[in-house]
Structure formats: C-alpha cells, structure tokens
Amino acid sequence: MNIVLLGPPGSGKGTQAKMIADKYKVKHISTGDILRENVRNSTTLGTEAKKYMDAGKLVPDALLIDIIKDRLAKPDVRSGWMLDGYPRTLPQAEAMGNIMPGLGQKLDVVLNIDVPDEELVQRLSGRRMCKCGTSYHIQFNPPKETGKCDVCGEELYHRDDDKAEAIMQRLETYHNQTQPLIEYYSKKGVIANIKGSGDIKQIFAEITKVLDKF
Numbered sequence: 001m002n003i004v005l006l007g008p009p010g011s012g013k014g015t016q017a018k019m020i021a022d023k024y025k026v027k028h029i030s031t032g033d034i035l036r037e038n039v040r041n042s043t044t045l046g047t048e049a050k051k052y053m054d055a056g057k058l059v060p061d062a063l064l065i066d067i068i069k070d071r072l073a074k075p076d077v078r079s080g081w082m083l084d085g086y087p088r089t090l091p092q093a094e095a096m097g098n099i100m101p102g103l104g105q106k107l108d109v110v111l112n113i114d115v116p117d118e119e120l121v122q123r124l125s126g127r128r129m130c131k132c133g134t135s136y137h138i139q140f141n142p143p144k145e146t147g148k149c150d151v152c153g154e155e156l157y158h159r160d161d162d163k164a165e166a167i168m169q170r171l172e173t174y175h176n177q178t179q180p181l182i183e184y185y186s187k188k189g190v191i192a193n194i195k196g197s198g199d200i201k202q203i204f205a206e207i208t209k210v211l212d213k214f
Contacts (some may be wrong), residue, residue: 007113031085115196127157
C-alpha cells in the first residue's frame with residue numbers, strides 16, 4: 001500500500017503518520033529527512049542539493065524528484081510507503097505520477113487531513129516555549145505555574161512564527177499550494193478527506209476505515 005499524506009501545519013499529521021506506519025507496516029518517508037540524509041552521506045544527489053541549500057535556495061523540483069525516485073527504489077519500501085511532505089505542488093504531483101510506472105509502483109490513496117483554519121490557529125498559537133527546549137500549550141499542555149517552565153522555572157516565551165498573523169500566512173501558503181493537489185487527486189479518484197478535528201483515536205479510526213480497503 002502506497003500513501004501520500006497531506007495536512008496543514010497543526011493538523012496532527014505527524015502523530016497520525018506514526019500510527020499509520022506502526023499499524024500497516026509501511027515505510028514513513030519524510031522529504032526533509034531523506035534530503036538531509038543524502039546531504040549527510042554526500043551522495044551525488046545530496047552534494048547537488050547542498051549547493052542550493054547552502055545558497056539559501058529551494059532545491060529544484062527536478063532534483064527533488066530524483067531524490068524521491070531513488071528512495072522509492074530501495075528494497076525496504078517493497079511492502080509499502082507513506083510520503084509525508086511531498087508532493088507539495090501540482091508540478092511535483094505530476095512529476096511523481098510520471099516516475100511511478102518506471103518503478104513498477106502506483107499510488108493507492110491520498111489522505112487529506114482537513115482541519116478548519118480557526119482551530120489550527122488556536123492549536124498553533126497556544127504553544128509556549130522555554131529556552132531549555134521544553135514546549136507547552138496553554139490549553140492542551142499548560143505548565144503548572146502560568147508562564148513558568150516546570151523544568152527550569154524560567155519564563156516561557158511565544159515564538160514569532162506561533163503568533164496568529166504568522167500562522168495565517170503559513171496556512172494561506174499551504175492552501176494555495178495544496179488546493180490544486182486536492183483537485184488533481186480527486187479527478188484520479190484516489191483522495192480521501194479525513195476530518196482532523198476531535199480525538200486522536202477517533203481520527204485514526206476514520207483513517208483505518210479508508211486504509212483497510214487496501
């Protein structure tokens with residue numbers, strides 16, 4: 001079973017990805033992870049990607065799809081894979097579709113975890129950090145003493161990218177990139193929209209209803 005996992009920042013995608021990988025024994029492939037792995041191991045593809053990363057530029061789609069293709073050709077994904085973080089745009093989705101036949105593979109399902117923006121802002125803007133690295137959430141995981149770290153007692157702070165205005169900008173970028181993807185995969189009949197609000201186990205139960213068909 002081969003899966004693409006879509007979901008905006010704060011949707012709980014990472015938590016669900018781990019649960020999917022554990023239950024269905026598919027290889028969880030994070031684009032960021034395999035990119036860093038190639039750079040760390042100084043592969044031919046990694047060395048080329050590093051030139052762009054060192055210059056503060058995005059890795060071109062053509063190079064990124066070569067890295068994805070190389071990863072999907074490895075033996076440990078024969079029982080199935082789950083791509084997380086790719087594709088992000090319509091051209092990337094089309095490029096991935098083009099390499100599948102050559103790998104003898106096909107994409108079975110695209111899981112789109114959908115959460116209202118208002119809820120995402122609430123989830124993300126509630127995070128508070130301590131300089132010791134401990135993370136809290138004012139609603140879901142508050143410190144024992146308001147504004148103070150349980151571990152070291154220091155004042156907690158609110159990161160700039162966790163403030164409502166910055167979050168809305170991130171979500172707008174995500175929607176602009178992802179909406180064409182949703183339409184593209186809908187036409188192919190492989191998308192499953194998952195309501196991402198509520199209890200983690202309930203959300204996973206909805207995901208299993210879809211994946212058990214495969």
